[in-house]
Amino acid sequence: ETGVTQSPTHLIKTRGQQVTLRCSSQSGHNTVSWYQQALGQGPQFIFQYYREEENGRGNFPPRFSGLQFPNYSSELNVNALELDDSALYLCASRPQGREHGYTFGSGTRLTVV
Amino acid sequence: SQKIEQNSEALNIQEGKTATLTCNYTNYSPAYLQWYRQDPGRGPVFLLLIRENEKEKRKERLKVTFDTTLKQSLFHITASQPADSATYLCALENTGGFKTIFGAGTRLFVKA
Numbered sequence: 449e450t451g452v453t454q455s456p457t458h459l460i461k462t463r464g465q466q467v468t469l470r471c472s473s474q475s476g477h478n479t480v481s482w483y484q485q486a487l488g489q490g491p492q493f494i495f496q497y498y499r500e501e502e503n504g505r506g507n508f509p510p511r512f513s514g515l516q517f518p519n520y521s522s523e524l525n526v527n528a529l530e531l532d533d534s535a536l537y538l539c540a541s542r543p544q545g546r547e548h549g550y551t552f553g554s555g556t557r558l559t560v561v
Numbered sequence: 562s563q564k565i566e567q568n569s570e571a572l573n574i575q576e577g578k579t580a581t582l583t584c585n586y587t588n589y590s591p592a593y594l595q596w597y598r599q600d601p602g603r604g605p606v607f608l609l610l611i612r613e614n615e616k617e618k619r620k621e622r623l624k625v626t627f628d629t630t631l632k633q634s635l636f637h638i639t640a641s642q643p644a645d646s647a648t649y650l651c652a653l654e655n656t657g658g659f660k661t662i663f664g665a666g667t668r669l670f671v672k673a
Contacts, residue, residue, distance in 0.1 A: 452604070481661065490565075490650055490663040491605065504659030538604050546658045549595050549607030 450475060452553035454539050460559045461529050469524040469556045471539030480522040481550065482514060483538040491538055497522055526558075534560045563589045565664035567651055573670045580641045582667045584634040584651030589662075591653035594627050596636050599648045599666065608649075609636075641671045 453472040461467050473480050479498045483491035493506035497516035511527040520541070526533060536557050540550035566585045574580050584594070592613050597605035611618045611627045611634070618625045624637040638645050648666040655661075 483663070488665075490567075490665040493660055493662050496659055496661075498659070504657075506660070506662075540604070546593060546654065547610065549597070549610050550605075550661070551607065552597075552604030554602075554604050 452477075452539055452541050452551050454537075454553035454556050456556060457554070458557045458559075460561060463529055463531060463560055465529050466525065466527045467529060467558065469526075469537050469539075469558070471522045471524070471541075471553060473520045473522065473539070473541035474551050477541035477543050477551065478520050479542050479544065480516055480520065481540045482522070482524045483540065484508075484533075485536040485538055485555070487535075494524070529560045531560050534558060563587070563662060565589075565651060565653060565662060567649075567664040568667040569665065571668040571670060573672065574641055576642060576671055576673050578641055580638040580645065580669055580671070582636040582649050582651075582669065584636065584664055586632050586653055589632075589653055590629075590656065592656045592658070593654040594625070594634050595652040595654065595661070596623075596625055596634075597650040597652060597663075599650055605650055605663075638669075641669075643671045643673050645669060646671050 481496040482494040485491045496504040500516045516522045536555040538555045540552045542548045542550045564587045595610045596608045599605040622639045626635045650666045651664040
Protein backbone atom coordinates (compact mmCIF):
# COMPACT_ATOMS: atom_id res chain seq x y z
CA GLU A 449 0.00 0.00 0.00
CA THR A 450 1.41 3.38 -1.01
CA GLY A 451 -1.03 5.47 1.02
CA VAL A 452 -2.38 8.85 -0.04
CA THR A 453 0.09 11.22 -1.67
CA GLN A 454 -0.49 14.95 -2.01
CA SER A 455 1.42 17.53 -4.01
CA PRO A 456 2.84 20.02 -3.57
CA THR A 457 3.59 19.94 0.16
CA HIS A 458 3.82 23.71 0.43
CA LEU A 459 2.62 26.54 -1.79
CA ILE A 460 2.58 30.33 -1.64
CA LYS A 461 0.11 32.21 -3.85
CA THR A 462 -1.01 35.78 -4.24
CA ARG A 463 -4.56 36.92 -3.53
CA GLY A 464 -6.71 36.62 -6.65
CA GLN A 465 -4.66 33.82 -8.19
CA GLN A 466 -5.84 30.29 -8.90
CA VAL A 467 -4.35 27.10 -7.46
CA THR A 468 -4.57 23.36 -8.20
CA LEU A 469 -3.76 20.79 -5.55
CA ARG A 470 -3.28 17.13 -6.42
CA CYS A 471 -3.98 13.88 -4.65
CA SER A 472 -3.10 10.33 -5.49
CA SER A 473 -5.43 8.08 -3.53
CA GLN A 474 -4.49 4.76 -2.02
CA SER A 475 -4.70 1.81 -4.39
CA GLY A 476 -8.21 0.34 -4.51
CA HIS A 477 -9.84 3.43 -2.98
CA ASN A 478 -12.61 4.89 -5.16
CA THR A 479 -13.89 7.57 -2.78
CA VAL A 480 -11.94 10.77 -2.24
CA SER A 481 -12.75 13.66 0.10
CA TRP A 482 -11.07 17.03 0.47
CA TYR A 483 -10.81 18.99 3.70
CA GLN A 484 -9.54 22.42 4.72
CA GLN A 485 -7.87 22.66 8.13
CA ALA A 486 -7.02 25.99 9.70
CA LEU A 487 -4.49 26.12 12.49
CA GLY A 488 -5.94 24.74 15.73
CA GLN A 489 -9.19 23.69 14.07
CA GLY A 490 -10.63 20.42 12.89
CA PRO A 491 -10.78 19.53 9.18
CA GLN A 492 -13.68 21.24 7.38
CA PHE A 493 -15.38 19.14 4.70
CA ILE A 494 -15.12 20.67 1.21
CA PHE A 495 -16.49 17.91 -1.02
CA GLN A 496 -16.39 14.22 -1.82
CA TYR A 497 -15.98 12.33 -5.11
CA TYR A 498 -17.11 8.80 -5.82
CA ARG A 499 -16.33 7.20 -9.16
CA GLU A 500 -15.54 10.57 -10.78
CA GLU A 501 -18.76 12.27 -9.61
CA GLU A 502 -19.12 14.81 -6.80
CA ASN A 503 -21.62 13.24 -4.38
CA GLY A 504 -21.31 15.50 -1.35
CA ARG A 505 -20.36 19.11 -0.65
CA GLY A 506 -19.76 21.22 2.43
CA ASN A 507 -20.32 24.95 2.92
CA PHE A 508 -17.71 26.17 0.50
CA PRO A 509 -18.33 28.62 -2.38
CA PRO A 510 -18.29 27.51 -6.03
CA ARG A 511 -14.78 28.84 -6.51
CA PHE A 512 -13.74 25.60 -4.78
CA SER A 513 -14.07 22.88 -7.39
CA GLY A 514 -12.64 19.46 -7.99
CA LEU A 515 -12.13 16.54 -10.27
CA GLN A 516 -11.66 12.82 -9.88
CA PHE A 517 -9.97 10.86 -12.64
CA PRO A 518 -10.56 7.26 -13.83
CA ASN A 519 -7.58 6.10 -11.75
CA TYR A 520 -9.32 7.74 -8.74
CA SER A 521 -6.67 10.42 -8.31
CA SER A 522 -8.13 13.84 -7.65
CA GLU A 523 -7.60 17.59 -7.92
CA LEU A 524 -8.82 20.50 -5.85
CA ASN A 525 -9.01 23.84 -7.67
CA VAL A 526 -9.49 27.14 -5.94
CA ASN A 527 -10.11 30.30 -7.97
CA ALA A 528 -9.81 33.92 -6.91
CA LEU A 529 -7.77 33.10 -3.82
CA GLU A 530 -8.49 35.03 -0.64
CA LEU A 531 -6.25 35.49 2.39
CA ASP A 532 -8.63 33.30 4.44
CA ASP A 533 -7.95 30.39 2.09
CA SER A 534 -4.57 29.98 3.80
CA ALA A 535 -4.76 26.56 5.46
CA LEU A 536 -3.70 22.93 5.32
CA TYR A 537 -5.63 21.11 2.57
CA LEU A 538 -6.09 17.42 3.24
CA CYS A 539 -7.08 14.70 0.83
CA ALA A 540 -8.57 11.46 2.17
CA SER A 541 -9.57 8.27 0.42
CA ARG A 542 -11.32 5.05 1.31
CA PRO A 543 -12.49 1.90 -0.45
CA GLN A 544 -16.08 1.26 -1.40
CA GLY A 545 -18.22 0.44 1.59
CA ARG A 546 -18.85 2.56 4.62
CA GLU A 547 -17.31 0.32 7.22
CA HIS A 548 -13.94 1.87 6.49
CA GLY A 549 -12.29 4.93 7.86
CA TYR A 550 -10.45 7.38 5.65
CA THR A 551 -6.76 7.29 4.84
CA PHE A 552 -5.40 10.84 4.82
CA GLY A 553 -2.46 12.35 3.04
CA SER A 554 -0.06 14.68 4.84
CA GLY A 555 -1.66 17.69 3.19
CA THR A 556 -0.68 20.75 1.20
CA ARG A 557 0.09 23.88 3.21
CA LEU A 558 -1.28 26.82 1.19
CA THR A 559 -0.33 30.37 2.11
CA VAL A 560 -2.10 33.25 0.37
CA VAL A 561 -0.35 36.61 0.59
CA SER B 562 -26.86 23.86 12.31
CA GLN B 563 -24.87 20.65 12.72
CA LYS B 564 -22.32 20.89 15.46
CA ILE B 565 -19.68 18.60 16.96
CA GLU B 566 -18.16 19.55 20.30
CA GLN B 567 -14.99 18.12 21.78
CA ASN B 568 -13.16 19.19 24.95
CA SER B 569 -11.52 22.42 23.88
CA GLU B 570 -9.04 22.32 26.74
CA ALA B 571 -6.07 20.00 26.57
CA LEU B 572 -6.21 16.85 28.66
CA ASN B 573 -3.14 16.14 30.81
CA ILE B 574 -2.80 12.71 32.40
CA GLN B 575 -0.12 10.56 33.98
CA GLU B 576 1.34 7.60 32.19
CA GLY B 577 -0.53 4.38 32.96
CA LYS B 578 -3.85 6.12 33.63
CA THR B 579 -6.95 5.94 31.41
CA ALA B 580 -7.62 8.93 29.17
CA THR B 581 -11.26 9.67 28.41
CA LEU B 582 -12.20 12.07 25.62
CA THR B 583 -15.71 13.28 24.89
CA CYS B 584 -17.51 14.02 21.63
CA ASN B 585 -20.99 15.58 21.68
CA TYR B 586 -23.06 16.45 18.64
CA THR B 587 -26.27 18.31 17.84
CA ASN B 588 -28.63 18.53 14.88
CA TYR B 589 -27.17 15.40 13.34
CA SER B 590 -28.15 11.75 12.99
CA PRO B 591 -24.91 10.01 12.08
CA ALA B 592 -24.87 6.51 10.73
CA TYR B 593 -21.22 6.08 11.71
CA LEU B 594 -18.90 7.72 14.19
CA GLN B 595 -15.14 7.62 13.76
CA TRP B 596 -12.12 8.57 15.85
CA TYR B 597 -8.82 9.74 14.42
CA ARG B 598 -5.44 10.69 15.81
CA GLN B 599 -3.53 13.65 14.41
CA ASP B 600 0.08 14.56 15.11
CA PRO B 601 1.43 18.07 14.38
CA GLY B 602 2.00 18.68 10.67
CA ARG B 603 0.49 15.34 9.67
CA GLY B 604 -2.86 14.15 8.34
CA PRO B 605 -5.30 12.38 10.67
CA VAL B 606 -4.90 8.64 11.17
CA PHE B 607 -8.01 6.46 11.43
CA LEU B 608 -8.38 4.58 14.74
CA LEU B 609 -11.89 3.21 15.19
CA LEU B 610 -15.35 3.25 13.63
CA ILE B 611 -18.62 2.51 15.41
CA ARG B 612 -22.08 2.16 13.86
CA GLU B 613 -25.21 3.87 15.18
CA ASN B 614 -26.64 0.55 16.37
CA GLU B 615 -23.49 -0.39 18.32
CA LYS B 616 -22.94 0.66 21.91
CA GLU B 617 -19.25 -0.12 22.28
CA LYS B 618 -16.20 -1.04 20.22
CA ARG B 619 -12.74 -2.07 21.36
CA LYS B 620 -9.35 -2.31 19.70
CA GLU B 621 -6.32 -3.14 21.80
CA ARG B 622 -6.05 -0.32 24.41
CA LEU B 623 -8.79 1.74 22.76
CA LYS B 624 -12.50 1.71 23.57
CA VAL B 625 -15.27 3.77 22.01
CA THR B 626 -18.85 4.10 23.23
CA PHE B 627 -21.70 5.61 21.23
CA ASP B 628 -24.95 6.81 22.80
CA THR B 629 -27.34 8.10 20.13
CA THR B 630 -29.87 9.14 22.79
CA LEU B 631 -27.37 11.38 24.56
CA LYS B 632 -25.77 12.24 21.20
CA GLN B 633 -22.39 11.48 22.70
CA SER B 634 -19.35 9.30 22.17
CA LEU B 635 -16.61 8.58 24.69
CA PHE B 636 -13.12 7.54 23.61
CA HIS B 637 -10.93 5.76 26.15
CA ILE B 638 -7.22 4.97 26.03
CA THR B 639 -6.25 2.58 28.80
CA ALA B 640 -2.72 2.23 30.18
CA SER B 641 -1.81 5.47 28.42
CA GLN B 642 1.75 6.08 27.25
CA PRO B 643 3.65 9.28 26.35
CA ALA B 644 3.49 8.10 22.71
CA ASP B 645 -0.30 8.51 22.90
CA SER B 646 0.17 12.29 23.14
CA ALA B 647 -1.58 13.78 20.11
CA THR B 648 -4.81 15.48 19.03
CA TYR B 649 -7.81 13.18 18.83
CA LEU B 650 -10.60 13.99 16.38
CA CYS B 651 -14.17 12.78 16.38
CA ALA B 652 -15.92 12.48 13.00
CA LEU B 653 -19.53 11.80 12.05
CA GLU B 654 -20.70 10.34 8.76
CA ASN B 655 -24.23 10.95 7.57
CA THR B 656 -26.69 8.27 6.54
CA GLY B 657 -26.08 8.78 2.84
CA GLY B 658 -22.35 8.27 3.23
CA PHE B 659 -21.44 11.34 1.26
CA LYS B 660 -20.37 13.68 4.04
CA THR B 661 -18.11 13.18 7.05
CA ILE B 662 -17.66 16.13 9.40
CA PHE B 663 -15.01 16.54 12.09
CA GLY B 664 -14.84 18.12 15.50
CA ALA B 665 -12.07 20.51 16.43
CA GLY B 666 -10.23 17.80 18.36
CA THR B 667 -8.89 17.40 21.88
CA ARG B 668 -5.19 17.67 22.62
CA LEU B 669 -3.95 14.87 24.90
CA PHE B 670 -0.68 15.04 26.82
CA VAL B 671 0.54 11.92 28.63
CA LYS B 672 3.33 12.59 31.12
CA ALA B 673 5.93 9.97 32.00
